[in-house]
Amino acid sequence: MDKFIIQGPTPLKGTIPISGSKNAALPLMAASLLGDSPSTLNLIPRLKDIYTFGKVISETGAGLQFFEDENRMVIDPATIHSYEAPYDLVRQMRASFYMMGALIGRAGEAKVSLPGGCAWGPRPVDLHLKGFEKMGIQIDLDQGYVHGSIKKNRVEGGVFKLNPSSVGATINLVLGAVKRAKKFIIENAAMEPDVVLLCKMLQKMGADIEGVGTDCLTIRKVEKLNGVTFSNDPDRIETGTFMIAAALHPDSEITLTGCKPEDLGKFPKSFRKLGVETRIDGKNIYIRSVKKINPVSVTTKIYPGFPTDLQAQWATLMTQAEGFSKVTDTIYFDRFSYVPELNRLGANLSIDKNSVSIKGKTALQGAKVMSTDLRASVSLVMAALVAEGQSDILRVYHLDRGYEQLEVKLNNVGASIQRVPE
């Protein structure tokens, strides 16, 4: 296991290129399995989660080549001979559960391990399963595995309302329906950019999906989907994370390149309230920090609201704002494992139900802290960048799941981060 040794404080100055989106890439990889020929995916980030999902895909017998230097992946589904995603891989990454939809779509059957919980609590998949059943798929649970199968030759489909709206369930059900369900309607479907991109790829492959980008998707079965060449989108969460990092230190000046600002939803609206100079120009986002940041309270919501994947970073930023603020998560109620760690660095945060109250501005001091999950980890790195002295961030493998070359990108703009074995 590696740790980061970070010397702070350091302002960030220069240009940071944004990588391809992790959360969007995984469904695109799953969609490739539905084609009759190989698909080529561009802008695929070199991340632990991508490699893990690559292994899950390879387990089925599909061909997979990752041209890492070019961030290009080619997936050939022709050789698939197994319809199983084993526990050892699924437990490492919940998105492996997308194999349910992908394999039902491809073969009419799937055996996928139930993913289990997460560092920040239970993350159910009941809606995925109910949706498949509503579609006409037989679902059986056996020894921690979900078996999905098509009993009759035809799956008529139906109408399924997601409550709450779920990104994961929408993706899985779309994957399962496009080649199977005569007509399947998903109401209150997630509208996250990841879902929209998946639908666009499937449409390019030949799928019949109506309502893309809205909260009601109507899917009508097609017999055949073709492999395609398709480009992933830039990572909106990485973009937001670096915007926040640029605002943290009063002397930072950063340009993010290769962004897709329209995918950020209402995040820039909250960001502008900080008083930080922000300019969005095509695919570039320019940020110049200021001495005094305004406290800005946020509440996470489904897209286009403030993303749950940015709340930990926002709370970190609020430790440097002049005054009191609150971060509330309405998607996941206990995603606050970063709070005691930030307090170890000298922050003044307290948890009340699904909210964190932050009293700023506090001078942060370097310390040893522990990463607990992906977004918590990146928050600790950001806090360490403005903390006085040395911080050791333990267990950074969480970061490798979701941020491509984080320390390289930050060191290029002035940070002092060393990766060493723990």
Ligand code: UD1
């Ligand atoms: C969520 C985020 C996503 C983020 C991901 C990882 C939202 C809407 N989704 O996606 O942007 O990238 O975390 O950090 O912000 N639920 C059920 N039953 C299910 C599935 C979900 O009750 O079968 C609930 C969840 O507990 C949650 C809500 O629905 O409260 C949203 O779920 P979903 O969008 O699927 O969550 P993730 O895919 O984890």
